[in-house]
Amino acid sequence: MSSGDEAGDINVPEKEYDELKQSEDPVTSTFKLGPQKGQNLKTVHKYNSIPFWQLNCLMVMVVLSASGLVGPEDLVFVLFxxxxxxxxxxxxxxxxxxxxxxxxxFDPESYLVRLGPLFGGFIGIVLPLAYIFEGFIEGDKEGIRTAAPHVFLLASQVFMDGVAFSDRFSTPIRVFVPVFYNAKRIFTLVDWVKIEFSKADGQEYGGSASERRLFLGRVLAIVNLVFWSYDLFFFLLPVYLPRAFRKYYAAAKAD
Known part of the structure; x- marks a missing residue:
């Protein structure tokens, strides 16, 4: 073992422990801010950092909010x-x-459990963000404003998932976040589909590039509406929610 590894495994002294110990933030304390007694420096570093995916979602939330693409009702929804x-x-x-x-x-090693969030993040955040960025170039202001609320709410959902999966919340709270946000986003996705199909071919701008963007916008809106509707009505409500509640009340009965 190298000297660097040995240094990383040294327990935090009592004096440094008192100096490093910090009060936890009431919202984002999913991650311990200070070392617990008996923890080593590697453990402290692990719990001091926000996961990369959650930090990126927070940045997306801030950028879309600051750009004025998100309505006050969506901001109030997240706060509520x-x-x-x-x-x-x-x-x-x-x-x-x-x-x-x-x-x-659910079994964390299951392919559906592992690939489902990746696929949802790709079609729900990555592709719509690319669609929004292209909209700035093409001048599609209407398309940008209809796609942005969905991206903002999904990024907020992912961030809040990280908060809910901390050690201070019970299993039903962890179910609450995706059900609550998915139900809200269905309405934004319906609006997105309606606006995309209300655009007449070539009305906003001319050329093959515009026709391609019109086609991609419609496909992207429909795919997201179908995927997240299926996720809410055929997985979260009939499968995930009952299992989580059975698990919670079984633990309550055991206590």
């Missing part, structure tokens, strides 16, 4: 979801045991 999440955690579904010690609702 944060407040309501803590309300449910306090009065409806308090933490019964340490969620990190509970078995997961």
């Amino acid at each position: 979801s944060i407040i309501y999440l803590f309300f449910l955690s306090k009065f409806a579904f308090p933490k019964l045991t340490d969620p990190s010690e509970e078995p997961p609702v």
Whole structure:
């Protein structure tokens, strides 16, 4: 073992522990900000960093909000979801045991569990962001404004998923985030589809590039509407939600 590895495994001294220990943020404390007694410096570094995917989603939220592409109703919705999440955690579904010690609702090694979020993020965030950036070049202001709310809400959902999967929230709270946000985004996706199909061919701008963008916008809006509708009505509500609640109330009965 190298000297650098040995240094990384040294336990944090009592004095440094008191200096490094910080109070947790009430919203983003998914990640421990200070070392616990007995932890080493590698463990402290692991819990001090926000995951890359969650940080990127936060940046997308900030950029879209600052650009004026997100309406005040969507901003209020995200703020309300944060407040309501803590309300449910306090009065409806308090933490019964340490969620990190509970078995997961689904097998994390399952291909569907691993590939589903990747596919959803690709068609729900990556491709719409590319569509939005191209819209600035093409001058498609209407297309940008209809796609931006969906991207903002999905980025907010991913960020809040990271918060809900901390050790301070119970399993039903973890289900609350995707169900709550998916239900909201269905309406934004319907609006996106309506506006894309209300555009007449060549009305906004001319040329083959415009026709290609019109076609891609319609396909992207339909694919997202179908995928997230299926996710909500055929997976989250009939499958994920019942399993999570059975797991939670079984633990409550055991206690």
